[in-house]
Amino acid sequence: MNIIKLILFSAVLILVGCAARSGEQQGENSERSTSAPKKLVIAHRGASGYLPEHTLAAKAMAYAQGADYIEQDLVMTRDDELVVLHDHYLDTVTDVAKVYPGRSRVDGRYYAIDFTLDEIRQLSVVERFGLIDGVAVPVFPDRFPLGKSSFRVNTFAEEIELIQGLNVSTGKSVGIYPEIKSPAFHRGEGKDISAATLKVLQQYGYDSKDDLVFLQCFDAGELRRIHDNLMPALGVSLRLVQLLDTSAEYREMLSEEGMQTLATYVDGVGPSILLLVAPDSTASEVKATKFVEYAHAAGLQVHPYTFRRERNQMPPFAKDYDDFLRIFVDLVDVDGVFTDFPDLTVRYFESHQ
Numbered sequence: 520m521n522i523i524k525l526i527l528f529s530a531v532l533i534l535v536g537c538a539a540r541s542g543e544q545q546g547e548n549s550e551r552s553t554s555a556p557k558k559l560v561i562a563h564r565g566a567s568g569y570l571p572e573h574t575l576a577a578k579a580m581a582y583a584q585g586a587d588y589i590e591q592d593l594v595m596t597r598d599d600e601l602v603v604l605h606d607h608y609l610d611t612v613t614d615v616a617k618v619y620p621g622r623s624r625v626d627g628r629y630y631a632i633d634f635t636l637d638e639i640r641q642l643s644v645v646e647r648f649g650l651i652d653g654v655a656v657p658v659f660p661d662r663f664p665l666g667k668s669s670f671r672v673n674t675f676a677e678e679i680e681l682i683q684g685l686n687v688s689t690g691k692s693v694g695i696y697p698e699i700k701s702p703a704f705h706r707g708e709g710k711d712i713s714a715a716t717l718k719v720l721q722q723y724g725y726d727s728k729d730d731l732v733f734l735q736c737f738d739a740g741e742l743r744r745i746h747d748n749l750m751p752a753l754g755v756s757l758r759l760v761q762l763l764d765t766s767a768e769y770r771e772m773l774s775e776e777g778m779q780t781l782a783t784y785v786d787g788v789g790p791s792i793l794l795l796v797a798p799d800s801t802a803s804e805v806k807a808t809k810f811v812e813y814a815h816a817a818g819l820q821v822h823p824y825t826f827r828r829e830r831n832q833m834p835p836f837a838k839d840y841d842d843f844l845r846i847f848v849d850l851v852d853v854d855g856v857f858t859d860f861p862d863l864t865v866r867y868f869e870s871h872q
């Protein structure tokens with residue numbers, strides 16, 4: 520075969536491949552639009568039940584297990600890069616104290632913001648639930664062993680490229696679910712983490728509510744600033760999610776009126792599961808709070824956290840992981856779940872929807 524024929528043959532193969540793939544995607548989309556809204560599987564820090572959280576390995580595994588969205592917690596480095604880490608300390612999940620002794624602050628913690636990206640790239644990431652004070656955590660007996668294999672901290676851009684790359688190579692459409700961490704802390708350090716996050720999102724094509732991204736934050740004031748100022752200034756409009764926990768600062772948001780107010784600047788809420796069921800619920804009588812009813816009346820999606828298979832991570836009235844999902848998805852009627860175990864959650868949804 521001469522070289523021209525070979526090139527033509529390759530071009531035909533590529534074109535046929537593209538046609539088949541877009542056909543598949545259309546089929547998938549039309550199927551979704553005719554059925555009930557799909558409940559979302561959101562991979563909490565990746566498939567973090569199986570691999571150290573927020574590593575690219577954990578994200579690839581979540582992708583392969585069929586997650587709809589994959590979560591990124593974001594903090595900034597000294598040289599203004601966004602890295603994917605659950606909190607702005609490096610000492611919980613890396614060997615920073617060994618690699619950079621003496622670089623902690625007076626509180627003894629090692630802050631990501633005191634290190635450059637190049638410095639952070641030298642660190643090894645380890646399993647969060649592997650050891651506490653040198654002792655294996657008995658409540659997480661089956662998590663990835665501490666200190667085994669080799670994992671690194673990655674940037675937000677690298678993780679987006681991984682997920683978008685997999686979307687190309689598999690033909691699937693998996694979304695991202697970034698969380699802006701500690702905006703007030705970052706501001707105190709002279710950095711605008713929200714502006715930096717929006718810039719990266721825009722650079723990678725996330726600029727409208729139709730794009731596969733939810734941007735989440737615990738800080739209500741910051742979400743308002745993103746909604747009222749930052750997004751209009753950039754000409755983008757993304758879906759925002761207010762995170763809530765059981766602390767007093769969120770109490771006002773839990774009322775019917777509070778949810779209506781939330782709906783003026785966010786599209787969804789990410790509550791702790793503890794806000795959705797009454798603590799005196801039992802296996803025979805699960806009592807939902809008014810949370811989901813009020814949220815849905817305000818047009819807000821509800822994506823609670825965190826769904827884990829470990830017995831002591833479930834409410835006592837759930838019999839097992841499937842029952843845990845049944846209670847929150849079928850009875851409480853949430854719209855998606857943050858889970859450390861995407862595979863178990865996908866399996867449940869496939870057999871119950």
Ligand code: CA
Pocket residue numbers: 590591592698
């Ligand atoms: Ca998070």
